[in-house]
Amino acid sequence: MKDVYLFSGFLGSGKTSLLTDTIRQLKEKGLKPAVLMNELGKLPFDSQAIEEDIPLKEMLEGCICCSGSEKTEAQLQTLLTGENFDVLIIETTGAAHPVEALDAVYSPLFANQLNVKGIVTVVDSMRWLDRHLLPPQMRSLFLEQIRHAHLLLANKMDLLSEAQQAKVTFELQSFNPTATLIQTSHAKCPLSILESLAGTVSDKDVNKARVGQELALSTRLVSFKESVDQETFEEWLRTLPSTIYRMKGYVPIKGIKNPMLFQYSYGMVQWLPEYVKMEPTIVIIGEQLAHLNIPGSE
Structure with missing residues (x-):
């Protein structure tokens, strides 16, 4: 079975930094990653951060959940049948709801080939402190991404005071007590923490x-x-x-x-x-x- 990680989080939270650093760690361990990315624009800016030797599928103009799960299934089927890889990383857009993203990934056609290790949500810590300023719909999605995570990265900790760091950590742990939480700068997360997840x-x-x-x-x-x-x-x-x-x-x-x-x-x-x-x-x-x-x- 292939291990699968879903990277979630709002635009600008640090998902691409997490993606590139995780790829580096996987390659250092001798594992070959593949990436399924989806972005809301026509130009695949984030995918330029992915090295050429890594299998990559992109879904532009829409996100995994709202482009229809059939497209996602087709992309995954192509990866599973046509590429040799050990670990699959799916980077969702900032507008993707975790339940919808998981639903799109899981097809009964290949569910027994995938082991979803978990949803990793990157949280912009300053945005968390200012969440009351977000429009209601955006705030609701922001909270849902955090509530359903198996691992929370309280990111951009280097930009906060010690008191703010303590406040963010306490509030996030209270909001999602079942998730593992780590404080990060530049979304750097040890691979061992990712590998310890078990979302299935x-x-x-x-x-x-x-x-x-x-x-x-x-x-x-x-x-x-x-x-x-x-x-x-x-x-x-x-x-x-x-x-x-x-x-x-x-x-x-x-x-x-x-x-x-x-x-x-x-x-x-x-x-x-x-x-x-x-x-x-x-x-x-x-x-x-x-x-x-x-x-x-x-």
Whole structure:
């Protein structure tokens, strides 16, 4: 499986600095990185920071989440089939919501090839202190990027006084108590900290997970052992908490030849017939996933 990191954060927070420094550390360790970048303009300015020998896919004029996940799936499929690499880094735009970005990355077609280590959010510490000055919509996204992170980099610490540094650190840790937090300048983060992340709940670990130790936002890949009754499955869906954001994949339904293409988003369900026999698996994105009992997967 390929390890995947999602780099999140507002424009100007230091994501590209983190990206270039992480690439340097991976190469020093003998690992080959690949990069999927998406930017809001037509000119790929940030990609000029990536060296020529690193596989790179770009999505211009839009972000991973709003360009449609099909484009992202196609880019990832091309990388997985056509390039040799060890670690994939996805740099989202400053306008990308973490849940949408994760959703675009995960396709049941290749979910078993990817191990999402986590969402790394770079926080401009001065912007955090001045967050009340942001327009409401921007402030909401800024906070969501921080709330769903597995690792927070409180960046640009060198520009703050000691009192401000302490305030930022305390407030960020209080706002997202499940994330690891480190103070950084120029977004320099040791590779060992990135490698210690674990943003995917594997079904092998499900029984061992204890309440209170689960990550804020995680993903889980579920394989079906038997076909399920569609009505029973939909009844189960209606019992799900609001912290289950997305599901997609192929569900084997009793009486139907091929597993059906299934999508779930914030309580809305869509079923589509599939004319090719696909692997009966779904990807779930949300919080507190380890204790979900999925019909047909036991």
